[in-house]
Amino acid sequence: MIAFDRLLRPHIAAAPAYRPVQPPERRARGAQPIIKLDANENPYGPPPGIADALARLPNAHRYPDPESRHLRAALAAHHNLPADNLLVGAGADELIDLIMRLFLAPGDVLLDCPPTFGMYAFDAGLHAARVVRVPRQPDFSLDLAAIERAVVRLRPKLLFLANPNNPDGGLIPPAHLERLLQLPLILVLDEAYIEFAPPGHSRLHQVLQRQNLIVLRTFSKWAGLAGLRVGWGVFPGWLMPHLWKAKQPYNVSVIAQQAARLALCRADWLAETRDKIVAERERLFARLDALPWLSPYPSAANFILCRVQESPRSTERLPPRSAAQLTRDLARQGILVRHFDKPGLADHIRISVGTPDHTARLLRAIQEWGKG
Ligand SMILES: Cc1ncc(COP(=O)(O)O)c(C=O)c1O
Incomplete structure (x- = not known):
């Protein structure tokens, strides 16, 4: 009997299962x-009427638009951003994985600041990256000095930070974010819950002025579409061609694209x-x-x-x-x-x-x- 499981990539075989x-x-x-x-x-x-509209969807037998063009145009208009800097994914989860696919070769370092959203460390493990943990302080604020020391010592490529953070719901003070943006790494700000925060905390528009900032958003929380899986991100222009190369072509279903567009109309x-x-x-x-x-x-x-x-x-x-x-x-x-x-x-x-x-x-x- 051949032990086919020995053909598995060792780090995947050894990885624990994620518990959703x-x-x-x-x-x-x-x-x-x-x-x-x-x-x-x-x-x-989601807003009323969406389920009925989806039930009448005429084109479910066709593949979805691989570029989610209508949805990206609607997001661009809604947030006053260029559609060229936007990418839609099957939830923010898919975009987290996609970003890692672009940056992390086996052994590359990702900084993780637990307690936080578990997918950052989990996905990095699947990419055989080295996850370096810089734990938060007892009040869940970031340990900036420890992050800066880790950057000097280990040259991490990526730092993912949820703002507000999951599980405590705390926000990163603007001055701390400014300091983190000076670091020589890609900072991914995950704004999955930002709609519930007081206005003024999003960094969506700063992505256009920075080369090393990515902001992720999702329709799962504020728009009530968790089951349809729609997330999106704003990315620096230089990164866009690489994202288009690496993403699955039909990653966002017809129904998810349509639902998200309709949700934006009911803002x-x-x-x-x-x-x-x-x-x-x-x-x-x-x-x-x-x-x-x-x-x-x-x-x-x-x-x-x-x-x-x-x-x-x-x-x-x-x-x-x-x-x-x-x-x-x-x-x-x-x-x-x-x-x-x-x-x-x-x-x-x-x-x-x-x-x-x-x-x-x-x-x-x-x-x-x-x-x-
Ligand atoms: C911080 C954070 N980011 C991303 C996600 C995943 O969002 P999505 O449903 O768009 O994949 C979650 C889900 O709980 C989350 O807590």
Whole structure:
């Protein structure tokens, strides 16, 4: 018997599997509808009318436009950017991988600043790159001096930073970004959640003035299209020909391109739902903050990270409580939140902001849990 698995590239064979969030029907059952607050999706979905329009799609038997021309033109008009600097992908995820495909040869260095979005380090591993971790400070801010030292020592090619960061929802102060932009590497700013942040934090337009800045965006969060997979990026002009060479030709489906275009036409509706989510985030934060055994972090995104104190009633000598236990107990009631078991985050959960009804059910369950 030939061991065909020995033909695999060794670093892929040795890589651990990525553990994505599972669809809810595979995760929890019960009389109450499931509340999915574990993947930072938009609880309101896309603007009304999009599903009907997609059902009448005339050209699904044809390959999609490989250059997503109509969508890029719509994005260019919406953001006042040249379409020539835009590229659309099957989610920001695809663009993260595409950027690495362009820059990372085996052994090349990528700087990762955990805790952050796990795909940066994971994808870099698939490219056999060397992932050098520069952990964030305890308050999740970046350790600028350590990043600068690592740049001098290791000459990394890429630095990915989510702004706001996932999982804490914090923003990078503008002065820190300015410092990072001076580094001799490509800085990829992942603005997947920027629509939920106060205005003025996006760097979308600065890409045109810089040679080493890429900004990524997605329709998954603010536009409620996570299931259709549409992300896009603004790239320096010199990089565009190389991106076009390396991307899969039909990477964004007909239906995804059309849905994203229609969503942009309903920017007013999306701004309203965004405002609802931001207001709900602040309400949820205040309610969580009032619980003595939970410490939520202020967030500029559509989720709230919370530290769960070991035991809400440790003085009463009751069994210790943990973030893992809370996550399991909530899931049993059909409320899905994200538990982290990574270093520095072991006692944390991340709750995506839902509708006011979601908040009400979540808070009832959490308060009951606190009482034991
Ligand atoms: C920081 C960050 N970037 C990118 C993504 C992926 O976005 P997309 O759905 O467009 O692939 C996520 C998804 O959770 C994220 O948290």
